[in-house]
Amino acid sequence: MENKALPKPRRYLKGLYHFGRFVVRMVTRTREVQHPENLEDGVIYISRHMDMHGPIRTMAYLPVQAHVWALSVFVDYKECYEQFSSYTFPSRHPKWPAWFTKAVSAFLARPLTRLMRDMEVVPVYRSRRDILKTMNKSMEYLLQGESLIIFPDIAYSSDSAEVGDLYMGYLHLGRTYYKKTGKPLKFIPIYAPYHDAVLDVGEPLTLDPSKSYNDEKERITGEVQQFFLNAAKRDGDL
Numbered sequence: 001m002e003n004k005a006l007p008k009p010r011r012y013l014k015g016l017y018h019f020g021r022f023v024v025r026m027v028t029r030t031r032e033v034q035h036p037e038n039l040e041d042g043v044i045y046i047s048r049h050m051d052m053h054g055p056i057r058t059m060a061y062l063p064v065q066a067h068v069w070a071l072s073v074f075v076d077y078k079e080c081y082e083q084f085s086s087y088t089f090p091s092r093h094p095k096w097p098a099w100f101t102k103a104v105s106a107f108l109a110r111p112l113t114r115l116m117r118d119m120e121v122v123p124v125y126r127s128r129r130d131i132l133k134t135m136n137k138s139m140e141y142l143l144q145g146e147s148l149i150i151f152p153d154i155a156y157s158s159d160s161a162e163v164g165d166l167y168m169g170y171l172h173l174g175r176t177y178y179k180k181t182g183k184p185l186k187f188i189p190i191y192a193p194y195h196d197a198v199l200d201v202g203e204p205l206t207l208d209p210s211k212s213y214n215d216e217k218e219r220i221t222g223e224v225q226q227f228f229l230n231a232a233k234r235d236g237d238l
Contacts (some may be wrong), residue, residue: 010146013065015118016111024060029197031061038201039064042145043186044170046224049153050161050194057192058149059119061199066149067141069134069170072123075116080109092157122148131169138173143180149190161194161237163228168221174207184209187220189227193235200235202227 033039045066048054059068073079084105089096096104122141124134138148152166177185184206191200205223207216232238 010144011065012120012146013118016115017059017118020115021060024056028057028060031057031192031197031199033061033063033199033201035201035203036063038188038203040186040188040204041065041147042142043147043188043204044142044173045147045149045188045190047149047151047190047192048161048163048228049151049156049158051157051159053159053194054151054153054192058151058190058199061192062149062190064147066147067138068119068121069124069138069148069150070116070121072125072130074112075121075123077109077113080113081105084109135170135173135176138170139176139180142173142177142185161232163225163232166221166225168217168224171207171213171217171220175209175213178207178209187224189224191228191231191235193232193237195236198235200231202231 041064045058045062047058055068071083073083085102089101089105093101122134122137125131141148148170150170152168152170154165154167158164171187174185174187177183186204186206188204189202191202192198193200205220207213207220229238
């Protein structure tokens with residue numbers, strides 16, 4: 001087991017990310033960060049998806065850098081175009097004519113994949129074989145002292161503030177991180193509400209290495225869900 005200081009994180013967010021952040025800040029209310037003392041580098045932030053509300057508002061106002069976990073299809077132009085033209089827009093806008101769906105998909109896929117590269121996202125693969133690539137890349141960033149941000153809602157396209165089931169498989173990173181560094185990996189929940197101009201930052205959570213992983217996974221899942229529920233009520237979303 002190693003126990004060494006992590007390197008100072010580099011500045012990696014660039015280009016289209018900064019432009020998009022500027023645009024979002026111009027057209028939305030400025031969000032005050034609640035409990036900024038909880039923000040750190042080299043941690044995993046957990047936020048709500050709520051369709052695209054969560055990722056857009058969180059990344060526009062989060063004052064620290066973090067690599068987003070994003071579906072791998074959004075990193076490659078052809079795969080992104082196929083995702084948009086064959087699934088996203090037909091399911092959300094079934095009345096659109098096919099030619100218009102393809103045109104919009106082509107128009108949006110190029111800048112989105114460029115944005116993903118400029119943000120140095122972690123591609124998330126659907127297959128069990130390839131998910132190891134996601135975990136290995138995530139660990140590489142964490143050991144460099146850089147943070148991740150994950151939007152774990154299983155029903156990611158829902159815009160409801162109600163807290164549903166969350167994907168929590170990324171907690172495995174906590175075990176690996178502890179084995180490599182001798183330190184607990186911190187998981188910090190964040191909530192970007194609809195009705196209040198704040199970014200609500202929760203207290204760090206960690207896995208207890210002396211206890212069963214399954215028990216700790218259940219505990220942290222419950223605490224994250226409770227934080228989201230309390231924040232949604234406090235900020236007027238429920």
